[in-house]
Amino acid sequence: MTSTIVFIALVVVLVVTSSGWPEVKEAFFNREIFRSSFGEIASAFLINVKIFCIAEAIVLVTALGVAVLRGLPGPVFFPVRLLAIVYVDFFRGIPTILLIYLLGFGVPALQLSGVPTSELFWGTVSLVLVYTAYVSEVYRSGIESVHPSQNAAARSLGLSHAQALRHVVVPQAVRRVVPPLLNDFIGLQKDTALVGVLGVVEAFKQTQIDQASTFNFTPGVVAAVLFLLITIPLTRFTDYLVARERQRRQAAGVAA
Amino acid sequence: MSDALRVEGLHKSFGKTEVLRGIDLIVAEHEVVCLIGASGSGKSTMLRCVNLLEPIDAGRIVVAGRDVTTNGVDVNSVRRGIGIVFQSFNLFPHMTVLRNVTLGPRKVLHTPASQAEAEAVELLTRFGLADKRDEFPDRLSGGQQQRAAIVRALAMKPQLMLLDEVTSALDPELVAEVLEVIRELAEGGMTMVIATHEMGFARDIANRVCFLDDGVILEQGDPEQIFSAPREERTRQFLQRIIDAGRL
Numbered sequence: 001m002t003s004t005i006v007f008i009a010l011v012v013v014l015v016v017t018s019s020g021w022p023e024v025k026e027a028f029f030n031r032e033i034f035r036s037s038f039g040e041i042a043s044a045f046l047i048n049v050k051i052f053c054i055a056e057a058i059v060l061v062t063a064l065g066v067a068v069l070r071g072l073p074g075p076v077f078f079p080v081r082l083l084a085i086v087y088v089d090f091f092r093g094i095p096t097i098l099l100i101y102l103l104g105f106g107v108p109a110l111q112l113s114g115v116p117t118s119e120l121f122w123g124t125v126s127l128v129l130v131y132t133a134y135v136s137e138v139y140r141s142g143i144e145s146v147h148p149s150q151n152a153a154a155r156s157l158g159l160s161h162a163q164a165l166r167h168v169v170v171p172q173a174v175r176r177v178v179p180p181l182l183n184d185f186i187g188l189q190k191d192t193a194l195v196g197v198l199g200v201v202e203a204f205k206q207t208q209i210d211q212a213s214t215f216n217f218t219p220g221v222v223a224a225v226l227f228l229l230i231t232i233p234l235t236r237f238t239d240y241l242v243a244r245e246r247q248r249r250q251a252a253g254v255a256a
Numbered sequence: 257m258s259d260a261l262r263v264e265g266l267h268k269s270f271g272k273t274e275v276l277r278g279i280d281l282i283v284a285e286h287e288v289v290c291l292i293g294a295s296g297s298g299k300s301t302m303l304r305c306v307n308l309l310e311p312i313d314a315g316r317i318v319v320a321g322r323d324v325t326t327n328g329v330d331v332n333s334v335r336r337g338i339g340i341v342f343q344s345f346n347l348f349p350h351m352t353v354l355r356n357v358t359l360g361p362r363k364v365l366h367t368p369a370s371q372a373e374a375e376a377v378e379l380l381t382r383f384g385l386a387d388k389r390d391e392f393p394d395r396l397s398g399g400q401q402q403r404a405a406i407v408r409a410l411a412m413k414p415q416l417m418l419l420d421e422v423t424s425a426l427d428p429e430l431v432a433e434v435l436e437v438i439r440e441l442a443e444g445g446m447t448m449v450i451a452t453h454e455m456g457f458a459r460d461i462a463n464r465v466c467f468l469d470d471g472v473i474l475e476q477g478d479p480e481q482i483f484s485a486p487r488e489e490r491t492r493q494f495l496q497r498i499i500d501a502g503r504l
Contacts, residue, residue, distance in 0.1 A: 152309050153346035157360035157412060158336035167359060171350050 026216075033218040037210045041219060044206035045226045047120070048192040051202070055127045055192075056185055062128065063135035068165060070136070071143055084136075091133035097194050100126040104198035123195030131188050138180045142173030179245065182238040186231050193227075203227070258321035260285045260416050260447040261306065266315035268301055275301045277471035279315070283416075283449060288442045290458035290479075291451040293468035294494060299451035300343075302468075303418040306449070307340045320415055336364055339409030343421040345401045347393040353380065353404050354389040360412045372411075379407045383437055399430030403437055410441075417441065419450040455498055459483050467491045 015021060069077075070084035091099070103126045108117035116122070146169045154164035196205035203223040210219035259282050266279040276298045283289050291299045304310045306317055308324060308331045317325045324334045348356050357376040361367040367375070380386050383403050393401055402422055409417060419438065423431045435457050442448065442461050452458050458465055459479045466476040467488070475488045486492050 149342065149344060149346045150348065152304075153342065153348070154359075155332075156307055156309060156335055156338075156340045157408070158332045158364040159360070160332055163363050167363065168348050172348075175350065 028217050028221050030216055030218040033210075033214055033216050034222055037214075037219040038222050040210065041203055041206045041222045042226060044201050045203040045223070047195075047200065047202040048189070048227075049230075051120070051124050051127065051192040051195060052185075052189045055124055055131065055188060058128050059131045059135050059188070062132045064139050064170070066132060066136035067139035067143060068170075070140060071165075073161065088133045088136055091130050092137070094130075096126065096130045096191055097197060099130060100194050101197060102126075104195070119198035120195065120200050123198050123200060127188060127191060127195070130191075131184060134184050134187075135181065138177050138184060139173065141180075142177035143169055145176055146172045176245070179238050179242040182234060182241070186234050186238070189231060189234070190227060193223075259283060259318070260287070260320060261449065262316075262318040263302070263306065264316040264318075266302065266305060266317065267313045268298075268305055268310060269313055275471055276305070276312075279468075279471070279473060281466065281473060281476075283447060285447055286445045287463045288446075288448045288450065288461055290462035290465045291449065291468055292453075292455065292458055292465060292482075292494075297468040298471045299468055300420050303340065303420050303449065303451055307338050307418060308334055309340075332364070336412060337414055338416045338418060339412060339414035340418040341402070341405050341409050341420065341422050343424050345393070345398075345405045345425070347401055347405055347408070349393050352390050352392055353385065353396070356393070356404060357408045357411045360408065365412065376407070376411055379410055380404075383407055384433075397430060398426045399433045402426065402430075402434045406434075406437055406441075415447065417446055417448045419448060419452070421451050421453060423452070423454055453503070455483070455495075455503060467494065469494070 066084050066087060069080050070088075072080055100123050104119045104122040107115065107122055108119070111117070143165075150168055150172065151164050154168040155161070159167065192202065193204035196202050196208070199205065201209070203226060207219045207223045211217060261281070261283040263279050263281040266276050267274065268276040275296075279298070279302055281289070281302075291302070293299055301310060305312050306319070312325060315325070316323060319334060319338065322334075323329075324331075347353075348359070351359065354373065354376055357380065358367075358369070358372040361372040361375065362369055377386065377389060380389055383406070385400060385404055385407065388396060388400060388404070393404065396404065402425075406422070422438070423434050426434065431454070435454065438448070438450070438457075439461055450458070450462070462479045464476060465479045465482040466473045467482065467486070467490075468474065469488075469490050475482065475486060475491050482491065483495065486495060
């Protein structure tokens with residue numbers, strides 16, 4: 001504890017006494033600009049929160065769907081499995097920003113009737129498509145980590161494949177993948193900033209606007225602080241769950 | 257009256273290894289048949305085939321007069337009537353004992369929850385697990401877990417029970433309580449096929465003992481005859497090894 005305090009104090013002293021510190025402070029930590037830009041950026045950040053909440057809720061469901069389709073047994077379902085594999089390969093393989101660019105600018109430009117033209121809509125759709133691919137792999141690893149004997153026990157009672165998944169395999173799989181799932185959601189939360197390239201005024205775009213008028217990077221620091229306020233608690237919570245899961249397993253290992 | 261189980265010319269391979277090389281077995285209603293034989297002789301595989309957990313390569317399996325190996329048979333409805341208990345218990349770790357037992361009746365037989373629970377509690381009480389109904393499996397001893405697994409299978413009211421080395425994963429002092437449960441089932445007239453390494457138990461409880469060797473039933477008969485006067489040299493060798501190990 002003492003060593004930590006001494007170490008941090010040393011670093012702070014070193015930084016603020018270095019020759020370039022006044023310039024750095026002026027460019028990144030301008031108190032006036034921080035105060036004046038905070039309100040605008042904070043309200044723009046609500047757009048990020050909105051994208052995140054909607055996308056996360058959808059991804060939780062669609063990703064499980066893709067993982068289940070990929071695990072369907074038998075030769076009859078080969079085309080479905082293939083489709084799921086192609087989907088995951090494709091959307092995990094392309095840069096997220098490229099997909100946002102393609103869908104966000106491309107689809108509205110087609111002017112198809114009945115198709116939304118909102119950039120916010122297509123930006124969110126892009127994130128859902130990409131993160132469904134990532135998260136379905138997380139689910140899949142969870143499903144595969146449940147020992148086949150569990151499925152055998154369920155099927156031997158007469159449960160169908162779907163019932164065995166629903167009542168026995170998926171509940172165990174989901175418990176195991178909560179930490180990596182949250183990890184992906186931290187990523188999703190940060191990637192909401194990419195929707196800014198479409199001109200949607202979310203936190204990052206608002207930052208650029210403020211920066212352009214003040215020639216100062218403090219608004220960027222404001223946005224960073226806002227993101228950290230959400231991601232750090234989520235990260236700590238994930239760590240806590242990982243530790244708890246490890247403890248639980250060790251306890252179970254001793255009991256067995 | 258049809259036989260409870262009729263297996264004819266059953267063949268099963270895993271890759272290039274032929275595990276079952278023509279099994280023929282008839283089990284009458286209320287009969288208790290014990291399968292003995294070395295590990296790898298095909299006992300477990302045969303039971304898994306009967307419950308359709310393993311697809312078979314050739315042969316026929318008839319359960320209560322119904323050929324379950326024809327194309328298009330509803331595997332779920334076949335399994336409904338057959339209870340299987342595994343060596344490793346395979347209880348569902350995320351459910352309480354009570355939920356483990358009621359899952360099948362509720363989801364497969366569509367028994368109303370209250371009735372399924374009442375029946376489950378009755379079974380749990382009968383097998384000394386009434387106070388464990390709300391525990392999760394990892395809080396139970398091995399013997400209790402295996403008894404709970406037996407109760408889970410019984411809750412489906414099966415006509416036939418398959419027991420796959422149900423005491424092999426247990427500490428020696430926990431074996432007796434599980435064997436006691438099986439004995440009670442036998443006395444109640446349950447038709448059972450039991451793969452086991454407990455020779456004393458097999459001798460005691462079985463109406464008939466089958467010695468499996470290298471994927472075939474090499475010899476079968478009355479337990480007294482099998483254990484005291486086996487006809488086949490391989491059976492004698494196997495039993496001698498068991499006796500040498502102090503297990504008979």
